[in-house]
Amino acid sequence: MSFLHQEVPLAWYLLLSAALFSLGVVGFLLKRNLITVFMSIELMLNGVNLSFVTFAHQWHMHFLNTQSGPGADAVKGQIFVFFVMMVAAAEAAVGLAIIIAVFRARATLAVDRIDLMKL
Amino acid sequence: MHLILFLLFAGFCLAGAINLLLQTHPINSALSLIVVMTSLAVLYLLLGAEFLAAAQIIVYSGAIMVLFVFVVMLLNAGREERTLGSRAARIVGLPAVVALLAVLATLILHIQGLGGAAISQGITTTEDLSRVLFHELLLPFEVTSVLILIAILGAVALARHGNGERPAAK
Structure with missing residues (x-):
């Protein structure tokens, strides 16, 4: 039971x-494919989201145990994650559109060959 | 029960993330990223965030990853070439990542008064969430919808065929 x-x-x-x-x-440093680099960014966003949810849970348990402070603050960490998800969705749509435009212009997805801005 | 579920899905999560780095074909990386996001949804559920678990599956594993897989197939992306990449990234970047992880782990292990998570404890219902979201944070929520609209328009404008070349062609 325990x-x-x-x-x-x-x-x-x-x-x-x-x-x-x-x-x-x-992954962001080592991957050589534009799409996979973008996926690594999504992985970082998800890692941060997990820590937000964890701290929100800690705050919620603290509120339940002590009944002190405003209870509405206990869910704000989760609302932050909700906004991060919305921004990530917008970012994915724009980023992938940029990747398609880059592929049309350069006909490659290798980050080594997309070096117009390199010094 | 909670311990078993945590270990199982944390293992899935890490295995998926490592597999994302090891695979050379983008479609394999995309599929392992779906594994990571779905197991993260289970971890959110274990932490009592039931709305976020559903949103994680719908938005991340559903919408965003479908977009990724769609783009990989549309561009017919093949195996990536294993070049060594920039020297600066390897020489400065990788030790910096190890140092970052070490600092974060030390900080986390020294936090005082961090509680634990047990099953069916401290569940945040969708009602609690929407009560705050639609009263106190209504304006940011509405602004987000404008952001999404702008993002959609931007994506359409960027990905439209023959972007910027049409005047020359005609």
Whole structure:
């Protein structure tokens, strides 16, 4: 019975989100395909979202335990994640349109060949 | 129960993220990113964010990833060439990432008073969320819809065929 109610420390969730963010940065640095680089950015956004939800849960539990402070603040972390999702959707639409335009102009997706702005 | 679910889906999440880096074909990377996002939805559910779990599946695993897969197929993207990339990225970037992860992990492990998450504890219902969203934060919410509209128009303008070449052709 105690096994069913075992708690997972929230630090583990935060560590997972830090690991996801770092993997996203590694992908951003090492991947050579424009679309995969873009996917790494989405991975970083998701890592940050997980830490937002974790802290929102911590705040919510704190409010439930102490009944102090405004309860509406406890869900603001989740609302932040909601806005991040909206912005990510807009960003994905515009970014992929830019990728299509770049592919039309240069006929390649390799980031090494898209170097017009290189010094 | 919570522990098992957490370990299982955190494992899926990390495995998907590592697989995204190791695969050379973009479509494989896109599919492993879908695995990451769907397991993140389960983790949100474990943290009591039920609306966000649904939104994660609909918006991320649904809409955004369909867009990605669609673009990969539209552009007929092949296997990426494994070049070594820029030296600066490898020499400065990778140690910086390791340092960042180390600093973050140290900070996280030193946080005082961080609680735990147990199953069916501290669930935020959609009602709680919308009560704040549609009272206090109504203006930012409405502004977001304008942002989405601008993004759609921008995407259409950018991806329109023969963008900027039409006057020369006629």
